[in-house]
Structures are given as C-alpha cells and as structure tokens.
Amino acid sequence: MWRGLLKGTTCLLQVAAPEFLHPRRFSSHCVRLLTQRLFKWNSEAPLGCQTKGYLLAHNVIRAYKKDAMSTVEFPMSPITVTDIKQYLRSKDIPFLDGYSCLHIQSIFVDASARKDSFSLFIDKTTGQFLCKDTLVEGSWEDLQDCLEVMQTDGQDFLSSRVLLGYHESAEEQEERERELREVQRIWSSSVPLTDLPEDEAQLIKVMFQITKISNTTLKKFRVRLFKPTKSLVFPWFGGPDSSLKGVKLLSAQSTDDDKVTYNEVTFPKCNSYCNLFGLHLVGRMDLEVVLTGHELDTMAVSQAAGLPSVALPRGVSCLPPVLLPYLEQFKRVTLWLGGDIRSWEASKIFSRKLGLRRCSLVRPGEYRPCPVKALASGKNFSHIIKSSIPAAHKSIVSFKQLREDVYGELMNTDQVAGVKWARFPELNRILKGHRKGELTVFTGPTGSGKTTFISELALDLCMQGVNTLWGSFEINNVRLAKIMLTQFAMQRLEENLEQYDFWADKFEELPLYFMTFHGQQNIKTVLDTMQHAVYMYDINHVIIDNLQFMMGQENLSVDKFAVQDHIIGAFRKFATNSTCHVTLIIHPRKEEDDRELQTASIFGSAKASQEADNVLILQEKKLVTCPGRRSLQVTKNRFDGDVGIFPLDFIKSSLTFLSSVKGKHKLRKVTSKPENEEAEGTGKKEEVKKEKVTKTAKTPRTLKGPATGNESK
Numbered sequence: 001m002w003r004g005l006l007k008g009t010t011c012l013l014q015v016a017a018p019e020f021l022h023p024r025r026f027s028s029h030c031v032r033l034l035t036q037r038l039f040k041w042n043s044e045a046p047l048g049c050q051t052k053g054y055l056l057a058h059n060v061i062r063a064y065k066k067d068a069m070s071t072v073e074f075p076m077s078p079i080t081v082t083d084i085k086q087y088l089r090s091k092d093i094p095f096l097d098g099y100s101c102l103h104i105q106s107i108f109v110d111a112s113a114r115k116d117s118f119s120l121f122i123d124k125t126t127g128q129f130l131c132k133d134t135l136v137e138g139s140w141e142d143l144q145d146c147l148e149v150m151q152t153d154g155q156d157f158l159s160s161r162v163l164l165g166y167h168e169s170a171e172e173q174e175e176r177e178r179e180l181r182e183v184q185r186i187w188s189s190s191v192p193l194t195d196l197p198e199d200e201a202q203l204i205k206v207m208f209q210i211t212k213i214s215n216t217t218l219k220k221f222r223v224r225l226f227k228p229t230k231s232l233v234f235p236w237f238g239g240p241d242s243s244l245k246g247v248k249l250l251s252a253q254s255t256d257d258d259k260v261t262y263n264e265v266t267f268p269k270c271n272s273y274c275n276l277f278g279l280h281l282v283g284r285m286d287l288e289v290v291l292t293g294h295e296l297d298t299m300a301v302s303q304a305a306g307l308p309s310v311a312l313p314r315g316v317s318c319l320p321p322v323l324l325p326y327l328e329q330f331k332r333v334t335l336w337l338g339g340d341i342r343s344w345e346a347s348k349i350f351s352r353k354l355g356l357r358r359c360s361l362v363r364p365g366e367y368r369p370c371p372v373k374a375l376a377s378g379k380n381f382s383h384i385i386k387s388s389i390p391a392a393h394k395s396i397v398s399f400k401q402l403r404e405d406v407y408g409e410l411m412n413t414d415q416v417a418g419v420k421w422a423r424f425p426e427l428n429r430i431l432k433g434h435r436k437g438e439l440t441v442f443t444g445p446t447g448s449g450k451t452t453f454i455s456e457l458a459l460d461l462c463m464q465g466v467n468t469l470w471g472s473f474e475i476n477n478v479r480l481a482k483i484m485l486t487q488f489a490m491q492r493l494e495e496n497l498e499q500y501d502f503w504a505d506k507f508e509e510l511p512l513y514f515m516t517f518h519g520q521q522n523i524k525t526v527l528d529t530m531q532h533a534v535y536m537y538d539i540n541h542v543i544i545d546n547l548q549f550m551m552g553q554e555n556l557s558v559d560k561f562a563v564q565d566h567i568i569g570a571f572r573k574f575a576t577n578s579t580c581h582v583t584l585i586i587h588p589r590k591e592e593d594d595r596e597l598q599t600a601s602i603f604g605s606a607k608a609s610q611e612a613d614n615v616l617i618l619q620e621k622k623l624v625t626c627p628g629r630r631s632l633q634v635t636k637n638r639f640d641g642d643v644g645i646f647p648l649d650f651i652k653s654s655l656t657f658l659s660s661v662k663g664k665h666k667l668r669k670v671t672s673k674p675e676n677e678e679a680e681g682t683g684k685k686e687e688v689k690k691e692k693v694t695k696t697a698k699t700p701r702t703l704k705g706p707a708t709g710n711e712s713k
C-alpha cells in the first residue's frame, strides 16, 4: 500500500518540493518544509484539503521510516531541552518542567474535555511526544507541525486522527488486528487463577514459585491461567479507557537436570509490547512507585510493601523512552530490578533516564534478592526499600560508600566478569566475558575475515540479550545482515529459501540495530547517533567497522596519527560515560607475509592499545595444508590480565568460526606481563612469563534459541 502512497505523493513532491525526491532525504524535516509549502499553496483551500495534503506527505515519510525500524538514523536536528523550551515560549505555550519530559496541555483534546490539564509529554532528550489522553505520539517535528497548523488555522485543538495510526500499511494494519484478535482469544479463553479449584491453583503456584502470593493480590492484578499451555497470563490494560491492549504469557518447563526454566511470549510481539504491568492500579495522586523487572516481583512488592509498583515489559534489558511519560507523576522511584549484578547495572543506567534526583536503587545482595524471592524468604520489604541508595552520586566518594560495591563484586565474580559467549568457550576462558563500558580493539590482516568473525562474536552476545548497534561503514547493512542471518541459521539460506521466513522471524526478534551510514563519516555524527541509540534502545554493545572510515577523505599524511588518537579517545570516553561496550575494528600496519601480527602492528600510534581494555588479533597462518585456518589472539585483557591464543576453523557454508583444537593448535593460556612492558612499536617478540597448555575438547556446536528479549527467571 505504501508503494501506492509513495507514487501518489511522488507526484505531489515533484510539484511541491522536487529536491526531496531522493528517498534518503525523507525525514520529518522534509515533511515539515513540504507541509509549510502545501499550506502556503492551499491557504485558500478548505481545511480538509490542507490536512489531507499534510497527512499524505506524512504517510509516506512515516511508512518509510517504519520500514527501517531496526536502523538508527542520525537525529536530523539534534534537539536540546533549551530549544524545546524556547520554541514553546515563542508560541506562548505554558509547560511544566518534569523529570524526563516537559508537560503541556494536550492539543488533541477539546479544552472542555481535558481531564488532565497537562497530559501531553515531550521527551527532554529526543523531543518525541505522547498525549496520554489520546495516545497520539510522534516526533518533535511532528508536534511543531501540528502547532503550526493550529496557529495557521486559529484552532484550539486538532483531531487525534491527524497523526494516529495512519502510518500503517495495509499489511501492518492487518497484522495488528490479527494480534489484537489473538490477545482477545487468549484472554477470553483463560481463567482467573482465583477461580481454579484450590488444589489446581496450588499446583500452579508451586510451579511458578509464587505460593506466597495471595489470591487477593492475584485478583487485584487480574492474573489468569491459559490452560492449553499452563501459562500465567499477565494483562496489559492501557489507554484512556483502560482497555486490554496485550498479554504476556509465562510458561514453566522442567529441564533434564531437574531445573525449571521460564519462557515468556508477548502479544503483540516484543517490540510493540510497551506495558508497565500494574499501571492500571496506580492512582493519579500516587507519588511513589517501585519499579521492578518482572510481573511477579511487582505483585510481591504490592503485597508485602503496600506500595504502588510497576514492572518493565522486557525486564532489565531496556527501558523504552515511550514509557517515561507514565512515570512522570512519581516524586520517588525505587528501582528494585532483581537480585543480580545485571539488574544493579541496569538500575544505574535507567535512573539516568528517569532523572537521578528522584531515584533510589535497591542494591542486590544476600539479604536483598529479587522481590518475589524476598517474599518467599520472609524479608522485610519496608526495610529493604528504605535502605535503598540515592542514585545521584557525588563525584568524590569515600571507601565507606564503596565498600558494599566492592563486596558485591567479590561475591559475584562470575557475573562481574560479564556475559559469556555461547559459541566461543575459549574466549570466555581468557577474557572471562563481555563487560559493559569497555573498549575492545580488534585487528587482523586485510581480508582475513575480521568483519565475518566480529559479526559472529557480536551475534552470539546479541542472542543472549545484549542490545547491539552496528556501525558498518565498509559493507552495507543488507550484506552485513545477510552474513549475520547465515551465521544465525548456521546454514546457507540460498539453498533453503523455504526456511527464510522462519529464520528471519526469529532474527527480527533480536535486539539488533544498524546505523544507516556508509562510507566516510564524521566522528561527531557517529557519536551523536550512538548516544541517541543508547537512550532509545539501551544499547550495550556498539561495533564500529572500521575506524579508518572516520579519518576523513582528505590527505592526512601529516597528522593522521593525531586524528586517529583523537577518535580512539572519543570512543573510549563514550564507552565509559555510556556504560556501553565499544568494539573498534582497526586495520593493521603494512604486514609482513611471514610474521604474525602483534599489538604493535595496529595501525597508528600506541594510543589504541593503551586506551583499549581488550586487544584481539585475528591471526592468519599461511598454511598450505590448512588455508582457511585462523587463530584468535588476545594480547591485552585489562580485566584480569590473562592473554592467550586459540585456533579457529572457518565453516564456509554458515560463515561461522569453530574454535577447535587440532594437532599443534592447542590453547595457549598465557599470564600477561604488565601493560607497560608491552613491546609497543618495537616489533620485539612479546615475552612470556608463564605458559601452560590447556587441553580443550572440541565444543559441539548447538544453536541456542534466539533471545526474544524475554527472560527466563
């Protein structure tokens, strides 16, 4: 359908604004200018015609953007809160300065029908807006357009249909309606837990480890049981009429080793499931809330602490900014996201979005597990919540303030070490895991498979819920996605095209985003886009392929090293400040055919290896017997100093690398020497203090199910 619209609007554009015909230039800014021109032209025409022209233009742009939903564009005109305030003042629009948003009166509701006088929320970071009364949402440019239209026409308000829902294609609309029918079907064929016979209800409670959650609480939150799959059903009520908008199904399965795993499925699916479970029970006058990472936790808090509580839709993996308006009313937000380090890290990151000064964080620990476990073990909830730590930290701290942090790290060494790779156990043994806030520099000979390898390394993490952003400047996103999809499916999909949809559907669920850049880029633009993505999607891992594309096209013969140092410094700062891991691919210096690369071979000065927390080298052995053979060498590991090398076998059909141990290629685990002893730039062979050979069995490759953003607890 949108092709049809595009055709129609192309004609319109040809007349009104030919310079915007190039699809890459479609943007809200383009619509805005186009709209203004249309208004100018149509100033004599009746209102309906003007709005139609406006809508038509918007339709195309929004459909275009929606198509590229997992791509992250550079915000056309990065906006600051000062700009927004200035604009509102210039239009005489009164606003309230909230925590994450500015609040204005809704422009989509007739003044006489406005329930809440300041129900339109403008995100201070992005300018994105949401009207809570009508659920109209859009970009800052959309809002400006609407305000301009109102001013031009001298209207008090606009119809909510101006922006609502029209961006959907027929297919999308059909899909949405199908999902809504599915939601209704599940909801109406499930039974309230409290209506089950007592023994059956008890069995279910045991299965989900919620024996301490009372029937009153279950009833209050309207939890049901979907019998065909024995799943708990958590409803999502939303909108001005608090109608049913979606459901989340939680199912339990026992594993071979007698453990129970929990799986979640949402309708509508993951990306559009934007529910704060429990929100319908929050009163308009409530000023305090406990934010949890799971529906069961929210019920536990509500029951044991008697406080309003809401759960994040995708647990600790993200806090979508679209939910921020719903949390604006609270003067105090206690984040109790779980009982592990990952929850603790997430609570620190989310509190920045929520506004540090109103947030306090429950530090995980032996006496502070996640709420549902705390309820099961009879912990004192009010004590835990009262002893939560204010999120606004001072820049100078004493050890007294740090001692709990240090203790937490000592207690949870495995979690502190980061997310483990499922496909590269040898890398886990050396690096221990993938940690937030670190900078990894990766190099290897030209054409040796750097992109292919990093693609699999990042995919592995992404499949475990690490929100990932790719900046691929060398190969385009379609090619990159094709490589990743092949690695994900672990087979040549060209030969099994009938399976394409199956794998693509699963792949689509991954928290994976791509920057839309290609070729040479300005470092500031790239960093701004990364910052934007961190805010929008809680990105934990950014991959830049490769640094040479930020060095500019001009001849940098004089100070190219200084430029590179500046860029590396900027990425280092970004990784630290945004608590986000950055993997930077850098070309090596000119290689000599018969020598292995080393840290000093990284192109540029020593800055790259000094700033990096990890240095990884893809070694290419020119073996006649085994031409595809590569090894991965870790030459720097700031976390615990272990360095080493292990061989990789390339499987061409799936573009994957199998870490293997064959013949002479055994894992060499080497305890590193101090960083300052590294023979940077000297070409000296690295000294080895201690060397031990660890026998590693060939790891069988099993494809783990793709992460759906749904956690199992």
Ligand SMILES: Nc1ncnc2c1ncn2[C@@H]1O[C@H](COP(=O)(O)OP(=O)(O)OP(=O)(O)O)[C@@H](O)[C@H]1O
Residues within 6 Å of the ligand: 444, 445, 446, 447, 448, 449, 450, 451, 452, 453, 474, 627, 628, 629, 630, 649, 650, 655
């Ligand atoms: N171990 C390997 N053996 C043989 N071919 C490989 C291997 N790894 C990757 N390839 C293939 O080599 C080609 C180049 O790979 P890739 O683009 O990942 O290399 P690169 O090091 O990133 O290249 P560049 O130096 O140009 O950035 C691809 O077609 C890829 O499928």
